[in-house]
Amino acid sequence: MEKKYRKIWAVSLLFISISSLILNIGNLASFEFPNVLKYVFTLIISITVLVLIYTSLKLKIWK
DSSP states (O other): HHHHHHHHHHHHHHHHHHHHHHHHHHHHHTOOOHHHHOOOOOHHHHHHHHHHHHHHHTTTOOO
16 A cells, blocks of 8 residues: 555656746746646646645655
8 A cells, every 4th residue: 555655645746846847947938828827737736735745644754
């Protein structure tokens, strides 16, 4: 069961990284994303942060 949580934890960390990277590179390059796209990336980050916290607690990373 721990392997399953490790995979979910890694995928959620990957999604957070990719979404943040896209938004930050767009801001640095002065590229204006449509608002819908910004909201979608923000929603992805919000959901995956919750998943990351849940799996971290299940893996007992925070003691």
